[in-house]
Amino acid sequence: MVATIRDVAELSGTSRSTVSRVMNGKLRVNPEVREHVLAAVKELGYRPNKVARSLRTQASRVLALVVSDISNPFFGSVIRGVEDVAGSADYLVVLFNSDEDVERERRYLSIIVAERMAGVIISPTSERKTDLSLLVDNGIPIVTVDRLAKTSGTDTVRSDxxxxxxxxxxxxxxxxxxxxxxxxxxxxxxxxxxxxxxxxxxxxxxxxxxxxxxxxxxxxxxxxxxxxxxxxxxxxxxxxxxxxxxxxxxxxxxxxxxxxxxxxxxxxxxxxxxxxxxxxxxxxxxxxxRDLEIGRQAAHLLKQRILEPDRPAVRAILQPExxxxxxxxxxxx
Missing domain, CATH: 3.40.50.2300 (Response regulator)
Incomplete structure (x- = not known):
């Protein structure tokens, strides 16, 4: 059976994002951790998928924004806030409207994974039913806005x-x-x-x-x-x-x-x-x-998460007026 990045992460006791950074030659990895990862790579005979890596590179400047109801002007302001920050950092934003439909939301998440987008900002349709594990399993950074999701360890920005x-x-x-x-x-x-x-x-x-x-x-x-x-x-x-x-x-x-x-x-x-x-x-x-600010903070957090995938999760709660x-x-x- 061909070894996967998940196998390397489990054997080395690290995360998939850490393995990815080691394989991509990133400098911001502890030398001891790097040795553990490389030892696991050698033992398993792991070989990165060059085609997949190429696709990820092409999509590395594209962010996904999934809102639960695009007809709600609240999300219009959130979208603008995300665009303001993403555009200034040379990211493109692709918008998806789940329309409070869990199945539609699930299909969009599959598309996001298939297209290897750099990160996702999402307003989950349901805290219990929205399943972000597909994004997590594929190492795609996530920030939730307005609502929470059952997936732990994700950044979130919302109102009190x-x-x-x-x-x-x-x-x-x-x-x-x-x-x-x-x-x-x-x-x-x-x-x-x-x-x-x-x-x-x-x-x-x-x-x-x-x-x-x-x-x-x-x-x-x-x-x-x-x-x-x-x-x-x-x-x-x-x-x-x-x-x-x-x-x-x-x-x-x-x-x-x-x-x-x-x-x-x-x-x-x-x-x-x-x-x-x-x-x-x-x-x-x-x-x-503070809907505009919610969008801006979410985009800033996603940028940081892309650069520092292993940092602690941030939960920003903005006070309403x-x-x-x-x-x-x-x-x-």
Missing amino acids: NVEGARLATAHLLDQGYRRIGYVGGPAAATTSRERLVGYKAALRQARVRFERRLLSAGDFKEESGHVVMTKLLEAQPDAVLVANHTMAIGALRSLREAGLRYPDDLGFVSFDDPPWASLTHPSLTVIAQ LRVRESSLRPVP
Whole structure:
């Protein structure tokens, strides 16, 4: 049986990326480690695949960016941030849209491996179901953005979702609202679960009882926001926190159809700050994420990971900002 780079790594007690650097003549390898690797290479009779190496060289300036929903303007800003940094370092970026579909995401990852792209920035569709092992097994560096994946040891950049939801809910509580509904996203998404934790934490800190019927979940898309908001109104909330602005559009449509106005009939806060949020009348109170910076930091981390594949993983958490506008300010009686 022909020896593989994995066999060399196991015999020498190192990683595949270290073996690769030794075989490619990189200088930044401990001399003792280099000796272990070369001894394993000799013992196994390992021969690098020159064709594969050639393909890797050709693709070494191409990065993959896999987003979970390209129609969400949050990811538009993330993409721009990645492009800003990647372009300045002479990398090209290839964009993939998984559309919250695990199977589509899996096919894209296979393409990325087949094309031997230099690295991947990905917003995982599901923390449990997204499988990044194909990238790991092929030594392709990974940075996750916005959400976590079950694969350990990867760099990640995301918002402090717990704190963002806590800030939003605490603000509504400070305005005197007590029956605060929450329109969340799919349970498979880290962002959705963490924002629910923050919402509950604020209620608990204010000693306001959590009511399950004031909780609803969509899929981060506009139509689901409309459907779940229509259902939530049956519980008669006096305020609502929506977990992203795409669902907020659907939720606002539901309010209009019900003949309700914010903040006259109920308070309203949403995650994300699209340009239209400050232009509506009344204007929308939001939790603004640092989406552009998330993209920039992810690209910087990926560049570093490509150069230093064995360095410790970095988990960057950026603090969101509560931007108070008219929609959450309770009218004075």
